[in-house]
Amino acid sequence: MPHLADLSRQAQWNQTEADWTRLLTLAPAGCFGIEADGRIVASTTAISYAPELAWIGMVLTHPNYRGKGMATALLEHTLGTVKAQGTRIAKLDATSEGRPIYAKLGFKDECAVERWRRAPGLRFETPAGEQHVLHPYVIDPSFDRAYFGAYRIPLLQSLAKQIEPEYFVGHGYALHRPGAQARHFGPSVVRTRDAARRLLESFLAKFPNDEIFWDLLPDNSDAIQLAIDHGFQPARHLVRMSLACQPNALPLVHNNSSVFAIAGFEYG
Ligand SMILES: CC(C)(COP(=O)(O)OP(=O)(O)OC[C@H]1O[C@@H](n2cnc3c(N)ncnc32)[C@H](O)[C@@H]1OP(=O)(O)O)[C@@H](O)C(=O)NCCC(=O)NCCS
Incomplete structure (x- = not known):
């Protein structure tokens, strides 16, 4: 090791x-x-x-x-x-x-695949009156497979063990983990941009003082827009x-x- x-x-x-x-x-x-x-x-x-x-x-x-x-x-x-x-x-x-x-x-x-980085200590404003209704993560094999393209439940289970993952019922999930340099956001598979934003903001609110890495597929323009809106910048x-x-x-x-x-x- x-x-x-x-x-x-x-x-x-x-x-x-x-x-x-x-x-x-x-x-x-x-x-x-x-x-x-x-x-x-x-x-x-x-x-x-x-x-x-x-x-x-x-x-x-x-x-x-x-x-x-x-x-x-x-x-x-x-x-x-x-x-x-x-x-x-x-x-x-x-x-x-x-x-x-x-x-x-x-x-x-x-x-293309990109790493986006968010500096520690950045703040964001949650839209007024919005309440996050997030739930403990429930693994749904067919949901993840439909988007990722293959069965990776053992990986998701292993990642979920390390944290308290969140699931936006009916919309998708977001996981994260500690890293040697920065906290890693992902994987996150979510049906809509608004649900993805809520999961992201719930995560950022928990780690306001951490540097964050987020690896995304730039083909997904909604992911890029969310990254920009929340203070991330492309790094790799x-x-x-x-x-x-x-x-x-x-x-x-x-x-x-x-x-x-x-x-x-x-x-x-
Ligand atoms: C990429 C990496 C794994 C290559 O490892 P490696 O054991 O040196 O690779 P190889 O010896 O099999 O080299 C493959 C080719 O690169 C060339 N090459 C690799 N390192 C070289 C070096 N330091 N000087 C000159 N040529 C080099 C080799 O000549 C070879 O080309 P050839 O087949 O035409 O002769 C290594 O550079 C590394 O760890 N990089 C940092 C981490 C990284 O980016 N990993 C890849 C993740 S996707």
Whole structure:
């Protein structure tokens, strides 16, 4: 664990030891590393949202070991495993450093993904007379799947355990978690912009003094507008990429218009 945490820290990523533990717990057969000089120096993870989708993340090589083919070797091994399991599609969110490696392995660009950041201490005004009627989160597998495109209830359950998640009955949910640099807002899948706003404002009211990261799909213009309205600014640009793992695999049916926050670059 100290080696893994060091890898993400070196890259100035937001994952904590709890995030690494979650990935290792949810994907015990999908996480791989390379050991050299008595420590783990390169990693990949692949969560299986079986049978449709494998989500690849945490592609990290220690700065002293880069350019030796470690990330490529780990990805080839991971893809071999994913294909052997019969998974239809593999996806990931690529940084500019990772993207050429994935493109060489056959991944195609799907859409943009962005991290938006909100500085600590910003205030916002809740519209006068508005009362938030939010409820404890109830997991509804078919609701999330209809928008995300695959079954990821074990992930949502694991994320929900860490906090008191909120659900706007009939409209959707928002989760969040602590991070190494900032509190992470998401995933949030909500049917309407107004319901998404209420969930966001309820979350922001709880953490007024925290720096917040929110990873969103800019295709969803309502999410962008909400981010702007609440003092977020774009901080990082990534590219979502996908690879068909079986011959003639059909693309996943998903609907980004209600995905207000992704779960994370490492989860989708
Ligand atoms: C992206 C990253 C994982 C690549 O790791 P790596 O083990 O160095 O990758 P590889 O050795 O397999 O290199 C893949 C390609 O990049 C080139 N490359 C990678 N690092 C290089 C370096 N420091 N100098 C020169 N070339 C380099 C390699 O030459 C290779 O190209 P080739 O196939 O044409 O020879 C690593 O740079 C890293 O951890 N970056 C920070 C975190 C990050 O952005 N991860 C990707 C998340 S999507």
